[in-house]
Amino acid sequence: MSIFNHSDFWIFPNLSQVCRRQLDMSALGVRQIYIQNFILLKMMVIHCIKCGVVDLTSTKIEDLDHEYNGFQWWMQFGIDKNILSQHKRAKGYTYKKIKYRNYPLVIPHKQARYRQKKTKLTKHWIKISIKKRKGIGIWLPIRPHKMLPDFRFLKDSLLIKNHKNNYELRLIFDIPKVQIKLKNILAIDLGERNVATVCDSQGNVAFLGRDIRGLRRHFAWLRRILGRKKLLKKIKAIGHKERNKINNRLHKISKTIVEWAKKINAVIILGDLKGIRKSAKGRVMRRLISAMPFYKLTHMIQYKAQQNGLQVFKIKEHYTSKKCHRCNTLGNRKTQGLFSCNHCSLQYNADLNGARNILNRAKKQGFLVRALVEAQKSVAIS
DSSP states (O other): OOSSOGGGGGGOTTOOHHHHHHHHHHHHHHHHHHHHHHHHHHTEEEEEEEEEEOSOOHHHHHHHHHHHHHHHHHHHHOOOOSOOHHHHTTOOOOOSSOOOSOOOEEEOGGGOEEEEOOOSSOSEEEEEOOGGGTTTOEEEEEEESSOOOOGGGBOOEEEEEOTTSOEEEEEEEEEEOOOOOOOEEEEEEEOSSSSEEEEETTSOEEEEOTHHHHHHHHHHHHHHHHHHTTOHHHHHHHHHHHHHHHHHHHHHHHHHHHHHHHHTTEEEEEEEOTTHHHHOOSHHHHHHHHHSOHHHHHHHHHHHHHHTTOOEEEEEOTTTTTBOTTTOOBOEEEETTEEEOTTTOOEEEHHHHHHHHHHHHHHHTTHHHHHHHHHHHHHHHO
């Protein structure tokens, strides 16, 4: 079947059938290349490695500042402050409203070079190109937050300044996706008391993130005390501290879950909490639920699972906290942490009961089979 519509060739009245066929074949080749590139993108996973640039000399700081600040002038106002032409390609000052913010300096992957050298500062060094050292480059000592992948997969990276006005590199890697043969299910119940209650199809159980509620309450108490004393700068400062502590804890929880799933080759099933803030009853409960970082934890689990070749699905969570996982009848919660079933006389941890209900529901709805089919489709496409 022809890709082009031959009725449109009235524009070229002398075009022969052979030329038309050649155009059709060239268009088909373009289409095949597009499909191949789409498949490659689907089979690749993006890894972003955060690297601190450490212990720079005053000369290196001056040279980097010239390139970085010149890039801000170029992006915001279109004024050339004598920076490299490769950095001018990200021209972005044609806005209706100028965005006064720091733009990350894009480092093309062809211009970056990595080497390992045992020094007192670090063993990881990377060279980038800047105008003041054109043709020579500048070697930056870096400390990555985790192990660096193969630099054959390095893509364009970013040089930024953090809130302490120190330079950081974001090394972006496009790594082939690892395929894992899934054979188990890992169910996660997200809650207010325990942020993540986890159980798998092998009978293992874990309660993660119970200290997050205590952290939230502690900082809420601090803000209340400081607010009475009108110490607004202190309130802002402890806000950053609270966020960093919570994010650090969430990263550890999500890493534990993904490593657990990878160890037993499990598909991850999360409870879908859409609309939970609207359905919460009472001012205190709404405040507690609104303060819990459910979305952030879900996002961390999803991208870390994708990087490790695992699949994540969401399942509707209605009645998982009210039904008994043993007899599937409605029970009641005598307290926040205790579930009681009147039918089979089961006394059970409420969060664990919810996690086991999610696990049973995932088995009945065939999520493991669905994950296997999805994995086979991706292998067949590749």
